[in-house]
Amino acid sequence: MSEPLLEVRDLVVRHGATTAVDHVSFSLAPGETLALNGPSGCGKSSTALAVLQLRRPDGGQVRFEGRELTTLTERELRPLRPRLQPVFQDPYGSLSPRQRIRDAVAEPLRLRGRRPTPGQVAALLERVGLDPSYGDRRPRELSGGQCQRVGIARALAGEPRLLVLDEPVSALDPSVRAGVLNLLADLRDERGLGYLFICHDRDVVRHFADRVVELREGRVTSEWRPRRSAAAPR
Amino acid sequence: MEPEVVLSVRDLRVGFGGVEAVRGVSFEVRAGEVCALVGESGAGKSLTARALLGMLPREATVSGTVRPDLSGARGRRIALVPQDALSALSPVHRVGDQLAAAVRSVRRVGRREARELAAAALDRVGIPGTARSYPHELSGGMRQRAVIAMATVNEPDVLVADEPTTALDADRRERVLGLLAARRESRGTALVLVTHDMDAVRRYAHRALVMYAGRVVEAGPAREVLARPRSPYMAGLLASLPRPDGPRRLYALPGAPPVPGALPPGCAFAPRCPRAAQVCHRGEPPERELDGRLVACHHPDPAGEPG
Numbered sequence: 368m369s370e371p372l373l374e375v376r377d378l379v380v381r382h383g384a385t386t387a388v389d390h391v392s393f394s395l396a397p398g399e400t401l402a403l404n405g406p407s408g409c410g411k412s413s414t415a416l417a418v419l420q421l422r423r424p425d426g427g428q429v430r431f432e433g434r435e436l437t438t439l440t441e442r443e444l445r446p447l448r449p450r451l452q453p454v455f456q457d458p459y460g461s462l463s464p465r466q467r468i469r470d471a472v473a474e475p476l477r478l479r480g481r482r483p484t485p486g487q488v489a490a491l492l493e494r495v496g497l498d499p500s501y502g503d504r505r506p507r508e509l510s511g512g513q514c515q516r517v518g519i520a521r522a523l524a525g526e527p528r529l530l531v532l533d534e535p536v537s538a539l540d541p542s543v544r545a546g547v548l549n550l551l552a553d554l555r556d557e558r559g560l561g562y563l564f565i566c567h568d569r570d571v572v573r574h575f576a577d578r579v580v581e582l583r584e585g586r587v588t589s590e591w592r593p594r595r596s597a598a599a600p601r
Numbered sequence: 602m603e604p605e606v607v608l609s610v611r612d613l614r615v616g617f618g619g620v621e622a623v624r625g626v627s628f629e630v631r632a633g634e635v636c637a638l639v640g641e642s643g644a645g646k647s648l649t650a651r652a653l654l655g656m657l658p659r660e661a662t663v664s665g666t667v668r669p670d671l672s673g674a675r676g677r678r679i680a681l682v683p684q685d686a687l688s689a690l691s692p693v694h695r696v697g698d699q700l701a702a703a704v705r706s707v708r709r710v711g712r713r714e715a716r717e718l719a720a721a722a723l724d725r726v727g728i729p730g731t732a733r734s735y736p737h738e739l740s741g742g743m744r745q746r747a748v749i750a751m752a753t754v755n756e757p758d759v760l761v762a763d764e765p766t767t768a769l770d771a772d773r774r775e776r777v778l779g780l781l782a783a784r785r786e787s788r789g790t791a792l793v794l795v796t797h798d799m800d801a802v803r804r805y806a807h808r809a810l811v812m813y814a815g816r817v818v819e820a821g822p823a824r825e826v827l828a829r830p831r832s833p834y835m836a837g838l839l840a841s842l843p844r845p846d847g848p849r850r851l852y853a854l855p856g857a858p859p860v861p862g863a864l865p866p867g868c869a870f871a872p873r874c875p876r877a878a879q880v881c882h883r884g885e886p887p888e889r890e891l892d893g894r895l896v897a898c899h900h901p902d903p904a905g906e907p908g
Binding site: 405406407408510511512540541542543544545546548549552567568569570571573574575593594 | 797
């Protein structure tokens, strides 16, 4: 077993008086897809935000590539952020309506102090199955599935090791969802990405995840492996 | 004897600025029947549902017949189960008052009777004693029940539910569909269910109408349509669903649905269809009957491939 890409220990997140995440622990290896599954309000999304350090946890540890994130300052986190990237549910909401697609995809590169070349952006768009001419458009000119592909391209621009996918296909039609799931599977296999995959659809979870952690009321109630990953190893 | 037809739609067309988005949809719904409208976004499912309710935007042009015309009896004989329970309720009025207002908007009853009917409706959906609560005091699941109580308080003949479960987790989805099914059993309420959720179609729907680019491309008994789709479109849609025994790589329909007003010549699905031949690019296929199934396709699968 290689060193875990992500190790979460005793994570606690409180919203006022309620404890949304109550001592949750799990780890994730490179190239592995770990799903967090459970009903609305079980703490899935709070866990995701705490892993991303977009919401600082109230307790516990988050180790990413061997580094403890919870004790780092915002400034210390900044160079690490491109390596753990979120992809959110609402493809329109996660893109600025005014920004051209090209600039949205290039932003993570720019934040790392690089000047992205048009070729780099075109390559990223092509990699997620979009014609580079989409770079000139704005989000509202794209369908939901295309926007979600832009969100993935942008996450890839930072050369991530871990993607935190929070309901990435829940807003999509089944036929569009199939294409996005196939793309995510290809990227995982090709780059050895780790995925923390949050999804309430059990059929999708069973199809896509290597391992599933069940959450109820902020606690881990069980952990299981979908049968397919044993039957059809990659 | 078959139950009476409570809704009959003939050649329904809905257009915007001369562009037709619903292009001649016909179907019947009988008392106690659950009729599912399925298909990708933009196929015209929601517009069809809204036309039944008389809830289309003013600039829409509508033709065809809907019998009986229930649009004037919205809330009374036909009612909508909205997708988003939170925005469907007023935040500043008590739940019971909102239901009582719904009663009094369509029935000539006194305040006291309206309140009693409201309380009974809340009781039926399993949240008794919430009449004096404000929506924000209820959990998400309770709000979902409250909007179902609101839709059913006037005992309509037909309920129209537009993606009632899309945003819900598995537990809540079951509860909502269970409540709607219970209505059907106890009162024979018919349900028009607009959904992407093929699992819900399999378990709750009697008939399935598959829509593509504003037309019905396949219609028939729900389980048969799901088990042996005849139209290549429905076969493709089903193949894109993840299944435990399915392939690792999901089938993704190539391309995207056409935009109304920019339909390809011939069959609207032809550019994405694995079975398309020359004839498919020349003329739009007529609807025809095939073993109790309605199919609009030049090359329907005679046997039907398991989806």
